[in-house]
Amino acid sequence: MLTAALKENLSFMVVEVARQLDETFDFLASGEVAAFQKINSRDDYIDNLKTVIENCCFTTLSEARSITQRERDSIRATHTICVNLERIGDFCVSAADQLHYLNNHAILQHFDYQRIFDLLAEHLQEVIPVLKNGDMGKALAICRAENQIDDIYKENFDKIMEALRSGKEIENLVTVLFIFRYLERMGDSLLNIGEALLLSILGEKIKIEQFQALEETLSKSGLRTNLAEVGFSSILGSRSGCRIRKVHGHNEQPQIIPQTQSSIFKEGNKEKILTEKKNLERWHEIFPGLTPRLFSHQESEETASLLVEFLPGRTFEAILLKGDPAELETVCLLLHSTVREIWKRTKKEMPVKANFIPQIMARMHSVLSVHPDFLRARQDIGSSEVMPTDELLAKCRHIEEKLAAPFSVFIHGDFNVNNIIYNAARERIQLIDLYRSREADYIQDVSVFIVSNFRQPVFKTHLRDRLNWITRNMYQMAREFAVEQGDETFEVRMALALARSFYTSTRFEWNNDFAHEMFLRSHFLLEKVLAHQDSPWHTFSLPSGIMYY
Incomplete structure (x- = not known):
């Protein structure tokens, strides 16, 4: 239940943050004092919009007589989006403010910050359409842009470190590093926005790494479907730190997951997950049917995941x-x-x-x-x-x-x-x-x-x-x-x-x-x-x- 006022204010906020990014880029490129004043002024407006949106979200949740879980999730997602938009605005101010510590403005131009601004601008313009239409692919693209920003940050970080080893322009290079650090943090906020959009689509709070692990694990189990067709519900995380979700087709459609109408997806520390996999296999040998069937598992460098049978009862x-x-x-x-x-x-x-x-x-x-x-x-x-x-x-x-x-x-x-x-x-x-x-x-x-x-x-x-x-x-x-x-x-x-x-x-x-x-x-x-x-x-x-x- 996103009210007209809520939709309107969030749209305004996206526009203002996009303008803030444009003016921050221009200021980093030109160093004109007047541009910094605009950035500071716009930050106050963005802060005000955040307050308005927060109040609207909380009022809607507390006063609505009947509200569906889907509507509740949309409001939660909207609140998370506005909080992270405001953070991007703040990081713009912080990055721009670092320019005052540069003695040699030209040194910043030796490094590639434009690609980060381009990625941020490209994906911010998709936020409102995705929130409206529930486009899973675009929500995932917003999430994955953070990895691209991290890669660009790493390239420039390595270049700055190499320049520092020369022993020249040390203070200016450290300042440039701080600027890039703020840009990298904008990418973190963009990821939070993307994950909030996933919440609005899936009806479940899930991080992109967990989503990708789920996608790969379901695929290995034989599932070939759009994950927008799959329902999720959280089960309290175990004390071992693993995240646990029940996965099912919407309306418990058995064709979504061939092996069973519902499964349990468990993701977390690689050693713990693989130990559980080994134990499930051992239990199956000792006492078939006593424990859940193991459908598939997936490993990454630090984490692993399992898809196992959901036991009714x-x-x-x-x-x-x-x-x-x-x-x-x-x-x-x-x-x-x-x-x-x-x-x-x-x-x-x-x-x-x-x-x-x-x-x-x-x-x-x-x-x-x-x-x-x-x-x-x-x-x-x-x-x-x-x-x-x-x-x-x-x-x-x-x-x-x-x-x-x-x-x-x-x-x-x-x-x-x-x-x-x-x-x-x-x-x-x-x-x-x-x-x-x-x-x-x-x-x-x-x-x-x-x-x-x-x-x-x-x-x-x-x-x-x-x-x-x-x-x-x-x-x-x-x-x-x-x-x-x-x-x-x-x-x-x-x-x-x-x-x-x-x-x-x-x-x-x-x-x-x-x-x-x-x-x-x-x-x-x-x-x-x-x-x-x-x-x-x-x-x-x-x-x-x-x-x-």
Whole structure:
């Protein structure tokens, strides 16, 4: 819902910024003082237009009684466009102002700044038509112009560096470098404008690098279509820093993506994405159908992307909090049988160290950035001394080195309740987000599952009773498996695993009182393990109440 006034003011702003670019170019070429005064004056007008457009955008969003998501996206895109147009105007002023520091104006003419101005002018004139008509190709061309500007900047940067090595005109050359730096930043703003136009067309905020990765990944999967025909919806980015989107044909048209009506596109750090790809392939070998199918992947120098099957169904978390008791009991039984089957299929008679304490240490900085006081100092309480956190961890780490699990299994690695999917139609459990899967101690998945229940932000008695019931059943299932396998140190390793999960989970909890509860429970478990060090570990007893809230 772009009002007539909004469209008009944005059109005026594009025209004024284009004129600002023309006059900045003229000033850099001529150095006439009067031209600089015009640039300064026009910048004030551009600032005023930005304020008018912002107010109009915010008013429309807040006062409109009915507004579609498409209209909302157009308004968001318009606001982003006006902000970046104003930045280009500001960079014009800053670049022009540098001319006052040039002692030799002729030196600037040895460098090619005209091509940058030409590219900016060429693509700015396409902004309003693209916003109106939704031309994907032209929106992408606007985005990609930034790469061309970067290349021109690099050419001139290298030329300036070469000239600086001569030792002549150093101050003037540094000033020229500053001018080109402002021009390069105009290219960054043009990219932001192009990505805002993609938002208005696709209905999803996406960066050009992610768009290109998606385009290439879909192409490798066999898709041959205009991406304007593909729908996108964001899924909360994972804590590993990857961006995740659901991709589907508009109206879920199955012909858009042949393999499935919907897919998940995941893009991010190359090492992490390729590790997840490897894990998906491994899971498919071990347990076909348990995890999403991998359709295709794409690699670039620093990033990679995956296109995987979208698994229909509900997360265990959703069933846990909103499902009826009978359904929850059914899903729990199915989850337990699935987990036991995974353990049996992947069990290797090979002792493995869990390294729960090193995991706490590795995440300590993240914990303290959220809760700076979650590192206990040495304290004296009467005649007793309370051990500081650092020392407690060091002593427990020494103990843990002697407590290897008697066998390994292939674990999920992040067995939270929101990474477990129940497909009611097929009556099966499936798993997602498998980046951290590896051969390890099965207790890690159990402890992560238990604490992911514990830290659910619900405090009503009936829901807490349900969470505690789920926790109790999972623990009992794991305990029975340990007895069957002759795992005599199960309980002490579980204590360390829970200490790890309680401690490291505090970095995701802003409720300081609740986070402190987990912090205290972690220390209690570590102290209990330390107190038992002179006794046989098979006699250690985990205080079960520690798992319930």
